[in-house]
Amino acid sequence: MLGNxxxxxxxxxxxxxxxxxxxxxxxxxxxxxxxxWADDTRGKNLTALFAVNxxxxxxxxxxxxxxxxxxxxxxxxxxxTAASGPDIIYGASDWTAANVKNGKFAPFTVTAAxxxxxxxxxLDLVSRGGKLYGVPLDINAPALAYNSKLVTSKPQTxxxxxxxxxxxxxxxxxxxxxxxxxxxxxxxGLFSALGGGAxxxxxxxxxxxxxxxxxxxxxxxxxxxxxxxxxxNGFLKNINGGLCKTQxxxxxxxxxxxxxxxxxxxxxxxxxxxxxxVPGPTAGTAGKFLGGVSAAFLTSxxxxxxxxxxAKSLLTNWIGSTQGQLKYQQLxxxxxxxxxxxxxxxxxxxxxxxxALSGNTIPEVGSVLGNNAGGSSYWEAAGNxxxxxxxxxxxxxxxxxxxxxxxxxLDAGAKDL
Amino acid sequence: MIYxxxxxxxxxxxxxxxxxxxxxxxxxxxxxxxxxxxADQLAxxxxxxxxxxxxNYVYFSPKYQQFKFLLPGLxxxxxxxxxxxxxxxxxxxxxxxxxxYISQNDAIDRIQVSGVMPIEEGIAFDLVLGRDDQDxxxxxxxxxxxxxxxxxxKESLTQLNKSDLEFNELGVAVAAPGFTRIPPNKLxxxxxxxxxxxxFYDGDAFVVTEGFExxxxxxxxxxxxxxxxxxxxxxxxxxxxxxxxxxFALENxxxxxxxxxxxxxxxxxxxxxxxxxxxxxxxFITVFIWTIIFASLTVLxxxxxxxxxxxxxDKPLFGKRLYRSILILPYAIPSLISILVWGGIFNRDYGAIxxxxxxxxxxxxxxxFARFAVIMVNLWLGFPYFYLISSGALQAIPNELxxxxxxxxxxxxxxxxxITLPLLLQILTPLLIASFAFNFNNFNLIxxxxxxxxxxxxxxxxxxxxxxxxxxxxNIAFGSYIQxxxxxxxxxxxxxxxxxxxxxxxxxxxxxxxxxxx
Numbered sequence: 001m002l003g004n005x006x007x008x009x010x011x012x013x014x015x016x017x018x019x020x021x022x023x024x025x026x027x028x029x030x031x032x033x034x035x036x037w038a039d040d041t042r043g044k045n046l047t048a049l050f051a052v053n054x055x056x057x058x059x060x061x062x063x064x065x066x067x068x069x070x071x072x073x074x075x076x077x078x079x080x081t082a083a084s085g086p087d088i089i090y091g092a093s094d095w096t097a098a099n100v101k102n103g104k105f106a107p108f109t110v111t112a113a114x115x116x117x118x119x120x121x122x123l124d125l126v127s128r129g130g131k132l133y134g135v136p137l138d139i140n141a142p143a144l145a146y147n148s149k150l151v152t153s154k155p156q157t158x159x160x161x162x163x164x165x166x167x168x169x170x171x172x173x174x175x176x177x178x179x180x181x182x183x184x185x186x187x188x189g190l191f192s193a194l195g196g197g198a199x200x201x202x203x204x205x206x207x208x209x210x211x212x213x214x215x216x217x218x219x220x221x222x223x224x225x226x227x228x229x230x231x232x233n234g235f236l237k238n239i240n241g242g243l244c245k246t247q248x249x250x251x252x253x254x255x256x257x258x259x260x261x262x263x264x265x266x267x268x269x270x271x272x273x274x275x276x277x278v279p280g281p282t283a284g285t286a287g288k289f290l291g292g293v294s295a296a297f298l299t300s301x302x303x304x305x306x307x308x309x310x311a312k313s314l315l316t317n318w319i320g321s322t323q324g325q326l327k328y329q330q331l332x333x334x335x336x337x338x339x340x341x342x343x344x345x346x347x348x349x350x351x352x353x354x355x356a357l358s359g360n361t362i363p364e365v366g367s368v369l370g371n372n373a374g375g376s377s378y379w380e381a382a383g384n385x386x387x388x389x390x391x392x393x394x395x396x397x398x399x400x401x402x403x404x405x406x407x408x409x410l411d412a413g414a415k416d417l
Numbered sequence: 418m419i420y421x422x423x424x425x426x427x428x429x430x431x432x433x434x435x436x437x438x439x440x441x442x443x444x445x446x447x448x449x450x451x452x453x454x455x456a457d458q459l460a461x462x463x464x465x466x467x468x469x470x471x472x473n474y475v476y477f478s479p480k481y482q483q484f485k486f487l488l489p490g491l492x493x494x495x496x497x498x499x500x501x502x503x504x505x506x507x508x509x510x511x512x513x514x515x516x517x518y519i520s521q522n523d524a525i526d527r528i529q530v531s532g533v534m535p536i537e538e539g540i541a542f543d544l545v546l547g548r549d550d551q552d553x554x555x556x557x558x559x560x561x562x563x564x565x566x567x568x569x570x571k572e573s574l575t576q577l578n579k580s581d582l583e584f585n586e587l588g589v590a591v592a593a594p595g596f597t598r599i600p601p602n603k604l605x606x607x608x609x610x611x612x613x614x615x616x617f618y619d620g621d622a623f624v625v626t627e628g629f630e631x632x633x634x635x636x637x638x639x640x641x642x643x644x645x646x647x648x649x650x651x652x653x654x655x656x657x658x659x660x661x662x663x664x665f666a667l668e669n670x671x672x673x674x675x676x677x678x679x680x681x682x683x684x685x686x687x688x689x690x691x692x693x694x695x696x697x698x699x700x701f702i703t704v705f706i707w708t709i710i711f712a713s714l715t716v717l718x719x720x721x722x723x724x725x726x727x728x729x730x731d732k733p734l735f736g737k738r739l740y741r742s743i744l745i746l747p748y749a750i751p752s753l754i755s756i757l758v759w760g761g762i763f764n765r766d767y768g769a770i771x772x773x774x775x776x777x778x779x780x781x782x783x784x785x786f787a788r789f790a791v792i793m794v795n796l797w798l799g800f801p802y803f804y805l806i807s808s809g810a811l812q813a814i815p816n817e818l819x820x821x822x823x824x825x826x827x828x829x830x831x832x833x834x835x836i837t838l839p840l841l842l843q844i845l846t847p848l849l850i851a852s853f854a855f856n857f858n859n860f861n862l863i864x865x866x867x868x869x870x871x872x873x874x875x876x877x878x879x880x881x882x883x884x885x886x887x888x889x890x891x892n893i894a895f896g897s898y899i900q901x902x903x904x905x906x907x908x909x910x911x912x913x914x915x916x917x918x919x920x921x922x923x924x925x926x927x928x929x930x931x932x933x934x935x
Contacts, residue, residue, distance in 0.1 A: 032605040032606070057605075058602040059603060059604055078895065083455055083456035083457055100676055103676075104518075106530065107530065109535055109627045109633050110631075111541040111631055112539060129531065300523075300527060303612065306608050307605070308609075309612050309626060309628055312626075312628035315628070317628055366898075370898030374877040375696075375878055376874035376877055377897060381874035381875040382875075383874075385875040387782060388873075405874075405875055405876065415672075
């Protein structure tokens with residue numbers, strides 16, 4: 001019966017038509033959906049947030065896609081196209097330059113009243129060419145903490161921390177480590193306290209002449225980080241962040257550079273961390289941490305998906321509002337970048353962070369930090385520099401090499417501001 | 418056998434089975450085509466449509482019996498081998514890097530959007546969207562600060578009397594004569610229309626929406642001129658010309674460019690860089706030499722150890738089966754796990770090697786030690802393979818040859834060097850060549866064990882001491898802030914030709930195998 005050609009052709013055509021109908025029909029009937037990408041931690045919080053705040057974007061379904069790590073999220077964004085990308089992405093302020101260059105982030109305009117609720121520095125971090133690309137969410141900077149059960153008085157200088165460790169060396173595995181964020185980002189405060197820095201800020205702008213003073217950094221490293229034979233004195237250890245966190249929580253390390261998001265770890269361990277900036281060689285000076293903001297960015301995919309107006313509304317009218325920020329930070333537990341929400345946030349930990357960081361941060365400028373005109377970026381090279389120092393290589397040579405690299409990156413990056 | 422069985426599987430049941438199978442295949446292909454179209458991937462869409470037509474034509478036609486068996490393989494070959502090669506080849510001739518990532522049309526679109534600037538006065542309105550009597554999209558604009566209210570569509574702007582309006586609790590006008598508000602939960606249906614609409618304001622200025630609640634008065638500062646392929650600043654007259662490198666550059670200051678740029682052909686410039694640009698050429702040559710050494714040493718060491726073990730276990734030996742099982746273990750464990758475990762074993766601070774031997778060697782921080790570690794780990798991963806194939810090959814060498822040589826007075830070493838080894842090499846040479854080609858591209862080992870390092874990044878080194886061409890290429894493509902996919906593609910093309918040449922050589926040598934069989 002089905003043996004003749006006509007029947008075969010009919011069957012094939014019917015099959016094609018049926019499958020085409022099955023496949024295409026649901027796509028055309030799809031509801032408007034705003035897709036948000038975030039890392040795992042933020043993703044979980046955002047899912048919970050939008051599950052109970054269904055009117056954040058009336059008429060739209062909000063879908064949150066969480067990536068296992070921040071790096072995985074960035075990689076996914078790098079590889080996305082306008083069609084496959086998210087409509088809004090929760091990322092870091094130093095992503096702005098590259099993603100504007102690649103046409104992945106889209107600009108939007110906010111009112112003067114909106115701008116007034118954020119610091120100009122924070123808005124500048126997510127702007128390029130005078131256009132705003134994201135809504136600042138929270139201040140992203142680490143701080144130095146000391147375990148006040150072990151260290152009874154607040155160190156005034158870097159030397160006091162080192163002296164404390166050397167006097168009690170037998171009790172501790174080492175003096176200081178970094179619990180999260182890595183030695184390049186979180187360690188910048190330490191680097192800066194010793195006279196270094198990926199760049200300096202003078203009068204509110206990047207100093208384009210030199211990234212740091214080589215002589216001062218060389219002398220301070222020799223004095224505080226190395227012993228008389230040029231080997232590490234054991235104070236600083238560049239170890240895995242998780243291991244550092246465990247050691248600090250266990251009272252085996254007196255000083256650590258910690259993140260705002262780690263409070264639950266220390267509360268569970270009943271550790272009383274006291275926060276401060278990294279003291280410099282002389283009292284009253286402190287290293288500068290890289291202060292970025294996390295931000296919710298609008299992407300050009302929103303237009304491709306036909307949800308740009310909804311995404312802009314969600315960003316400016318809900319995510320960027322005082323109420324929206326408060327609700328989000330109740331889950332995220334970071335210091336809000338929005339002034340109204342920041343005022344309403346309670347918690348001594350968040351307040352202590354704000355105090356410790358006051359005056360002790362410089363803006364995180366992605367186009368300089370990520371620039372690799374010298375061969376590697378600051379992000380890539382900082383770990384290598386510290387490994388070389390701690391493994392006993394010649395300090396002056398290593399400092400000189402690092403300075404040369406950062407100067408090239410600074411020269412190229414400054415043109416791209 | 419299966420072919421014979423399939424040939425006998427005819428009749429209505431077979432036909433129904435065929436139709437159902439094709440229905441599923443068609444569904445998948447149409448779904449993929451649909452997604453490819455949605456993602457603006459025209460080449461992939463066309464390919465899928467061609468496959469869809471071919472599949473249905475071949476399987477519903479009685480003419481192409483043999484082609485029915487070949488088609489799946491040919492389609493997969495085209496999809497996963499030929500198309501990626503062609504795409505990589507094409508991309509190697511493009512400026513395709515951070516800043517030059519999207520198409521020119523997309524870049525023009527983005528610059529046009531960025532070229533809309535709020536007017537200096539910074540006028541912003543609270544916005545309510547609706548339709549007027551003529552069903553045009555209309556904006557009801559509230560300037561509460563100045564107590565002014567307007568209604569605007571594409572053609573006109575009308576100031577309204579406050580007394581004619583209704584307000585919400587925030588003082589925003591929500592109703593006006595002749596204006597029908599779109600309910601907030603229905604606005605999503607008009608998203609694209611809202612974004613595209615420029616509501617009339619005054620002269621060159623227009624009102625654009627920023628979401629559904631706010632509108633600002635703006636001007637198109639940068640305007641694209643299609644005829645001359647340039648952007649012109651409408652107020653300063655400055656022109657940004659297409660510089661042929663994927664950017665619009667300011668006429669009198671070419672270093673000032675508009676963002677974003679786009680992918681554009683630069684033909685063989687990347688290949689030229691590999692030869693003439695010292696910053697690219699230096700690391701490339703170093704990495705290339707190490708890649709050859711790494712692949713050669715790997716083949717040599719794994720073959721040597723595998724062969725020695727095969728020879729030892731070829732003799733009668735107590736517990737031979739147990740030894741064989743143990744020797745195959747490294748091959749049975751997924752290489753991913755083995756490499757990560759070895760990474761821990763070589764760790765300076767808590768690695769087993771340093772602790773057991775009382776050493777303090779920073780294995781992955783010194784170029785020589787790291788290279789040694791890489792070769793050792795690859796030896797561990799690779800020797801079972803050569804042990805297995807050498808054992809098999811030894812069985813294939815007729816024992817009479819050894820016996821004849823022994824009768825002629827040859828000693829064991831002479832038998833091995835003059836008979837066993839030449840015959841083994843004759844059998845195994847194609848596999849040794851294949852192993853060389855595999856290790857030439859052994860990305861997993863390098864990436865997971867050393868990450869290509871050690872690399873003196875603080876001195877600006879681009880390539881690490883253990884980087885092989887493929888890991889070096891990965892770093893160029895994805896490893897840093899500036900992702901140069903065009904240059905990475907050019908290196909990939911070179912790798913392809915090297916590996917293809919080696920493979921061709923191996924295939925030619927494999928004829929020896931056929932000869933041995935005869």
